[in-house]
Amino acid sequence: MAKQIDPCTLVLFGASGNLSRIKLMPGLFRLDAAGRLADDMKILSVGRSELSRDQWQAEIKGMLDKKFKDGYDQKVYDRFIARNHYHSNPPTDADSFQKMAAKLGDESIFPQNLAYFLSVRPTDFAVIVEQLSGVGLVDESKYWRRVLIEKPFGTDLPSAQALQAELTKYLKESQIYRIDHYLGKSAVQNIMLTRFANTMFEPLWNSEHIDHIQITNNETLGVGDRTTFYDATGALRDMFQSHLLQTLALVAMEKPADLTPDSIRAEKIKLLQSIRPVDTKNLNKQAFRAQYAAGRVCVGDGHGENVTGYLEELKRDGIESSHTETYAAVKLFIDNPRWKGVPFYVRTAKRMHEGNTAISIRFKKAPMELVAGQHQNWLTINIQPRECIKMEIESKIPGLDVATRTLSIDAPQRQQGDETIDSYETLMLNLMEGDPSQYLHISEVEAQWRLVDPIVKAWAEDKTPLHQYTAGNRDPQESSVIFESQDQFWRYSIELGGDKH
Numbered sequence: 001m002a003k004q005i006d007p008c009t010l011v012l013f014g015a016s017g018n019l020s021r022i023k024l025m026p027g028l029f030r031l032d033a034a035g036r037l038a039d040d041m042k043i044l045s046v047g048r049s050e051l052s053r054d055q056w057q058a059e060i061k062g063m064l065d066k067k068f069k070d071g072y073d074q075k076v077y078d079r080f081i082a083r084n085h086y087h088s089n090p091p092t093d094a095d096s097f098q099k100m101a102a103k104l105g106d107e108s109i110f111p112q113n114l115a116y117f118l119s120v121r122p123t124d125f126a127v128i129v130e131q132l133s134g135v136g137l138v139d140e141s142k143y144w145r146r147v148l149i150e151k152p153f154g155t156d157l158p159s160a161q162a163l164q165a166e167l168t169k170y171l172k173e174s175q176i177y178r179i180d181h182y183l184g185k186s187a188v189q190n191i192m193l194t195r196f197a198n199t200m201f202e203p204l205w206n207s208e209h210i211d212h213i214q215i216t217n218n219e220t221l222g223v224g225d226r227t228t229f230y231d232a233t234g235a236l237r238d239m240f241q242s243h244l245l246q247t248l249a250l251v252a253m254e255k256p257a258d259l260t261p262d263s264i265r266a267e268k269i270k271l272l273q274s275i276r277p278v279d280t281k282n283l284n285k286q287a288f289r290a291q292y293a294a295g296r297v298c299v300g301d302g303h304g305e306n307v308t309g310y311l312e313e314l315k316r317d318g319i320e321s322s323h324t325e326t327y328a329a330v331k332l333f334i335d336n337p338r339w340k341g342v343p344f345y346v347r348t349a350k351r352m353h354e355g356n357t358a359i360s361i362r363f364k365k366a367p368m369e370l371v372a373g374q375h376q377n378w379l380t381i382n383i384q385p386r387e388c389i390k391m392e393i394e395s396k397i398p399g400l401d402v403a404t405r406t407l408s409i410d411a412p413q414r415q416q417g418d419e420t421i422d423s424y425e426t427l428m429l430n431l432m433e434g435d436p437s438q439y440l441h442i443s444e445v446e447a448q449w450r451l452v453d454p455i456v457k458a459w460a461e462d463k464t465p466l467h468q469y470t471a472g473n474r475d476p477q478e479s480s481v482i483f484e485s486q487d488q489f490w491r492y493s494i495e496l497g498g499d500k501h
């Protein structure tokens with residue numbers, strides 16, 4: 001059931017940027033089309049350029065035309081465009097925030113509950129909040145004021161804590177909405193529901209029955225033209241630190257007392273804090289890194305395309321050498337009774353043979369091996385591109401002999417007629433509703449950096465050239481060094497059976 005949303009003004013910093021053009025403006029339009037915006041809700045875009053309201057509305061039209069190539073409803077468009085206003089905030093104008101406060105103060109146009117979306121460079125997050133505070137725009141004495149902070153929240157624990165210290169000079173924790181857009185994905189939200197809304201899973205969800213769990217994010221894409229950004233970041237900080245650890249938290253956390261934001265976040269925090277720190281003295285057995293070399297990847301239409309390697313791409317952009325990983329696989333253990341001794345293998349890689357995000361759970365061997373070669377059960381929760389739940393069970397091959405084969409029970413989560421909602425749409429709605437359950441608490445961010453920082457540091461200090469894997473292939477064989485037992489192996493998207501690669 002749709003929640004009641006207070007009338008509010010969404011103030012969008014960085015509205016002319018890439019994220020806003022591709023996701024935010026089209027997302028707000030779709031929320032309007034779905035009747036999910038309050039009637040008098042307004043959007044104030046803030047940018048450095050001097051633009052009139054008409055010019056900005058023409059810009060928005062361009063964004064929508066590009067996104068919705070099959071057209072859109074004119075009535076919804078008229079309603080949406082009328083919500084949109086623009087404020088020019090040139091850095092050279094010392095009074096620009098004062099002028100913004102004066103504009104927003106016109107209650108005949110702008111509802112006074114204010115949701116700020118900071119879709120700007122991370123170095124600007126704290127500066128903007130300080131300036132908003134300076135003109136009284138985060139004061140909550142009469143209306144609510146919430147600030148959405150884009151990712152990344154820091155680049156390590158000290159920088160995350162420094163950003164937090166800056167923000168909390170002006171904001172309470174309840175005003176800060178730290179985004180991880182993975183948490184807005186319907187298939188990610190379904191992890192918790194699958195676990196707790198079905199009685200058949202929870203009794204098996206522990207070390208007594210589970211052999212190990214794999215959390216995977218593989219991409220066929222390379223780093224593209226983001227070489228400088230990526231080389232300073234790497235797979236661990238780009239994907240693992242937040243998206244994959246958040247996924248792990250949802251898979252492994254204890255059942256929350258209820259579905260309130262506080263209860264859900266309390267269980268996630270407890271889980272993240274109980275992940276055993278990685279032993280950096282034995283890092284080679286717990287983590288594996290590599291870089292993609294030239295190869296051939298599958299493109300959308302199923303055809304192959306020759307691609308260059310990571311180091312060559314860097315050279316093209318003037319970066320001579322690199323120890324940054326485009327492949328990272330890490331083994332983690334959770335120190336609590338439920339998960340005692342169960343390895344969690346978390347991996348992310350670019351330029352793999354397929355793009356897929358999934359959670360694959362392998363169950364322990366059946367107590368009795370009735371026939372030789374009997375496979376262990378797997379449960380896969382596939383996040384993207386296909387949202388599905390897949391269970392693999394052993395079943396008798398009909399006939400005179402007693403032999404089994406693996407059957408796959410494959411249930412698409414998405415059915416015909418279901419809404420397709422982008423994660424940013426869900427998260428912007430949650431921001432306006434005041435529901436932070438799909439946003440990160442600072443304790444989650446800190447726990448994530450605390451886990452990742454020692455690995456990043458140890459890898460930065462190790463100047464051994466990185467293993468090179470051929471673009472378009474599966475995981476490098478050498479990555480299996482992190483497996484706890486010889487019968488463990490990487491799983492891929494939808495393929496059947498437990499055969500090793």
Ligand SMILES: NC(=O)c1ccc[n+]([C@@H]2O[C@H](COP(=O)([O-])OP(=O)(O)OC[C@H]3O[C@@H](n4cnc5c(N)ncnc54)[C@H](OP(=O)(O)O)[C@@H]3O)[C@@H](O)[C@H]2O)c1
Nearest residue numbers: 014016017018019020047048049119120121122150151152
């Ligand atoms: N793009 C994505 O898919 C994506 C995904 C995840 C996270 N993010 C995060 O979302 C935020 C925005 O990303 P984006 O890709 O939209 O960024 P972007 O296109 O580079 O820029 C966003 C806005 O920042 C302002 N800006 C750019 N350069 C500036 C400068 N030198 N000084 C002051 N302002 C400047 C511009 O607004 P005006 O010129 O109008 O002031 C621009 O519209 C970032 O924090 C990023 O890390 C983006």
